[in-house]
Amino acid sequence: SASIDGYLKIKLTDAGSMLAGWKIYLSDMKAGVEYDLREGDGYRVFLEAGECNDRFVLNLTPVATVIPETKPDDVFSLYSSHGIVKSYIDLEKTGEGDLKIFNLAGQLLFVERITETGYNEFHPGLRNGIYIATFTSGKYRSSKKLYISNR
Numbered sequence: 001s002a003s004i005d006g007y008l009k010i011k012l013t014d015a016g017s018m019l020a021g022w023k024i025y026l027s028d029m030k031a032g033v034e035y036d037l038r039e040g041d042g043y044r045v046f047l048e049a050g051e052c053n054d055r056f057v058l059n060l061t062p063v064a065t066v067i068p069e070t071k072p073d074d075v076f077s078l079y080s081s082h083g084i085v086k087s088y089i090d091l092e093k094t095g096e097g098d099l100k101i102f103n104l105a106g107q108l109l110f111v112e113r114i115t116e117t118g119y120n121e122f123h124p125g126l127r128n129g130i131y132i133a134t135f136t137s138g139k140y141r142s143s144k145k146l147y148i149s150n151r
């Protein structure tokens with residue numbers, strides 16, 4: 001709410017690498033406008049004094065990519081042993097990227113930046129269960145089912 005009339009500017013200053021591959025836009029429900037917050041200098045709107053509840057909605061949606069599917073077994077593999085996630089990623093073919101682990105509801109639980117080719121070990125601190133592990137770089141994307149057992 002605002003006590004006086006005036007302009008409001010909404011701007012995205014830093015989305016960081018965790019939101020790479022996501023469209024971030026603002027919906028102004030009253031004006032019927034959708035504004036891509038990654039473009040331009042921000043969304044500017046004149047607001048009259050008073051309440052404006054439920055007027056603005058922040059939307060995040062995955063961007064469809066044109067990353068070709070490659071034979072993942074040669075490039076990206078992983079498994080878990082006693083709660084430790086072990087992976088092999090060939091960065092000469094994929095480029096640097098992020099290894100992300102999601103639960104089956106799609107919630108991001110773990111992220112690790114991969115900057116060197118080879119074997120890596122991670123201690124994500126996750127409970128026993130089934131997860132989805134995704135490695136994404138500028139030119140490669142692959143997801144694998146991952147079973148974690150802490151025994």
